[in-house]
Amino acid sequence: MSEKPTAVRVYLARVRTALADLPASEVEEILEDVRPHLAELEAELGEGARVEALIERLGSPESYAAELRASGGYPPAAEGATQVMTKPASPGLVKPRIALWGLVVCALGLALLAFSAAVTIHADVLLGLLVFLPVFLISLALLLRGGVEPVLSLPELVWLRGALAKGREQEDTGKVLRYLGSLKPAWWILCAITLIGFGVLLMLREKDAVLLLPFLLVAGAAIVWAGPRVRGDRRLLWVAVPVSAFVIGGALGGFGAAVDLVSNRNSYQGSTSYYPTSDRYGNDQLNYGNHEIENVYAFDAEGKPLTEVYLYDEEGRPITLTRYGCERSSGTKEKIGEDNRFPRPQIQQGVTDDEGNYNGYNGYRSSCRENAGVPFSAAIPKVTAPPPSPSSSTPTPSSTPASPTPTK
Known part of the structure; x- marks a missing residue:
């Protein structure tokens, strides 16, 4: 009574058939390489494992043979040999x-x-x-x-x-x-x-x-x-x-x-420290902390606002910012250049009604105004001079003993 073929033998037989177009010696070499792995897999599945269990894990013998061809660098099987593999279920x-x-x-x-x-x-x-x-x-x-x-x-x-x-x-x-x-x-x-x-x-x-x-x-x-x-x-x-x-x-x-x-x-x-390059329009900007500065106001010691102030950094470079003005024809805010002169006029935009009132609710024309005034007042703290220290006081001339007057 002949021994019943195991699942590995049946599976390898179909793999051998799918590789039949290759030289017999090379087919045997390929099968010898994969036989230990299949035997290990069969032992893992348990005694009496069926071919279907191997197909569940590895795919059909024909597709497995195609992968062996690809991994070994062999050409694919002829069209007739691969028809079973490529035909969808x-x-x-x-x-x-x-x-x-x-x-x-x-x-x-x-x-x-x-x-x-x-x-x-x-x-x-x-x-x-x-x-x-x-x-x-x-x-x-x-x-x-x-x-x-x-x-x-x-x-x-x-x-x-x-x-x-x-x-x-x-x-x-x-x-x-x-x-x-x-x-x-x-x-x-x-x-x-x-x-x-x-x-x-x-x-x-x-x-x-x-x-x-x-x-x-x-x-x-x-x-x-x-x-x-x-x-x-x-x-x-x-x-x-x-x-x-x-x-x-x-x-x-x-x-x-x-x-x-x-x-x-x-x-x-x-x-550099305060040249964060440019704003969203591509123009130079000046930042203080996380806030963008558009204008700078200067005051003297008496709290009087200064005009025509020109700003420079420690290396003598002008701190230039984009200057805006009102475009009279369109009534809109427009860029007119850039310089380091401060303060700049405030640009106020709104609408003008039929009677020329600014920001009228029934207005229909855009309007733009330049306000050159200072929008706030500054309370400049008075700086009092510290009292002179003893070391810095004016030295008094030292007294010399009077010479005795000679008597007759």
């Missing part, structure tokens, strides 16, 4: 597509959130994870319910695998792809380190971010565990892809934040 492709594109949307969303959080160094940005969590859960539920095979059989993924296979056929592109593939083990470790470092950085900036650190620790452990197993179980892509996208987005955001910090620091060091 009779059930609809709506659910597999939702599973696939839900993963893509979540990955892009996580990358953008990580980028924003790294640029602003603000953990609150990551609250956007709650927006993508339902999409991810729906995608994952459809994957677990329908299996990975319908997703891998989608036309867009078949086209992508074909494009990667053609890229590997080209010498330069193939070298790049193979080199990137060899970096996968280091990439999973780098992802875990980046996630933990990102959490520590946010925690140092905001104490509340300590609540986010356990999540990042779990994600780091998950990517180290799932990453090396993706080739054997494609369902783990729903762990590896989102975490990788998050790490890439955070790395790009951190790089952008560092460049911005360096450029701003150099710009600040090279700027």
Whole structure:
């Protein structure tokens, strides 16, 4: 009585058939490479595992063979050989597509959130994870319910695998792809380190971010565990892809934040103290603290306002501001030049009624007036001279003893 073939043997037989157009020696070499992994997977599934269980984890033998071709740099199978693999299943492709594109949307969303959080160094940005969590859960539920095979059989993924296979056929592109593939083990470790470092950085900036650190620790452990197993179980892509996208987005955001910090620091060091360049119109402006100054009034010691005052800085540069005036024809405020003479007339805009009254409610013509007066009075504190100190008092001439008058 012959021994019943195991699930691995049946699966490998179909893989061998899908690779039949390749040289027999190379087919045997490919199968020898994957046989230990399949045996390990069969042991994990338990004794008596069926071929369907392997297909659930790895996809159909034909699609698995196509991936082996692509990873080994072999040309794709002939059209007749791949017809079984590329032909979509009779059930609809709506659910597999939702599973696939839900993963893509979540990955892009996580990358953008990580980028924003790294640029602003603000953990609150990551609250956007709650927006993508339902999409991810729906995608994952459809994957677990329908299996990975319908997703891998989608036309867009078949086209992508074909494009990667053609890229590997080209010498330069193939070298790049193979080199990137060899970096996968280091990439999973780098992802875990980046996630933990990102959490520590946010925690140092905001104490509340300590609540986010356990999540990042779990994600780091998950990517180290799932990453090396993706080739054997494609369902783990729903762990590896989102975490990788998050790490890439955070790395790009951190790089952008560092460049911005360096450029701003150099710009600040090279700027003067009260020349914040220009206002929203592109004209020079003067700031005092956080307030923009449009006019300057000067008074003498008696509280009398001064006119025709010219302002300069400590290096003799004129402190010029944009000067505005009234345009008579249009009745509007217009720029008429710039200088360092103060004070400037106040520009008052309004409307004029039919009788020439300013700001009339029934008016219809724009009006502009220049008020040269000072809108306030200043109480200048009197400065009293301090009493002279003993050391600074005028010295009195020292007295000399009188000489005795001689007597006769």
